[in-house]
């Protein structure tokens with residue numbers, strides 16, 4: 001077993017599970033995990049079939065994007081992942097997908113306000129649109145790093161897809177699922193052309209405070225249970 005085997009296996013298992021559930025399509029999207037105690041992260045390789053992928057194919061990079069381990073080209077979005085890990089010490093797992101309903105909302109640039117308690121508790125006050133920048137560019141990395149400082153755990157990249165965080169991979173996957181449910185419900189509600197109701201502001205703030213409390217624990221190196 002090599003040094004990063006656990007993280008690499010978790011990335012492959014998660015990627016294949018997300019393909020089966022329909023959140024990842026073809027070779028689109030990318031997934032990464034922070035390596036604890038190091039300025040490094042493991043990330044899926046670029047443009048590679050998720051069902052052919054094995055743990056050995058996963059790349060390990062430092063925050064300067066030097067390849068520490070791996071034999072394939074890392075995801076073109078590696079710089080974006082590295083920037084998020086540096087900007088948000090509470091984030092240990094990142095999933096970027098082209099999931100369908102989120103992608104639709106990015107086309108009409110419709111941020112999702114706080115619609116459900118669960119959304120505010122785990123994704124944050126709102127799901128904002130990150131304005132368009134071409135994949136794999138320094139501009140996208142810069143724009144993303146600026147947005148994520150608002151402590152939300154889900155974002156929509158204009159004309160592109162979803163960017164979702166978790167303090168661990170399991171939480172990041174749950175957040176991907178919550179986000180898609182919110183995106184579908186919001187799209188359907190918008191299509192009705194009737195007023196879309198939001199949760200009360202006070203409820204949103206209590207839920208967001210719980211998320212922030214969890215994030216501070218992670219920043220201080222404590223464990224968090226994702227139950228509540």
Ligand SMILES: [Zn+2]
Nearest residue numbers: 029096160161
């Ligand atoms: Zn993408």
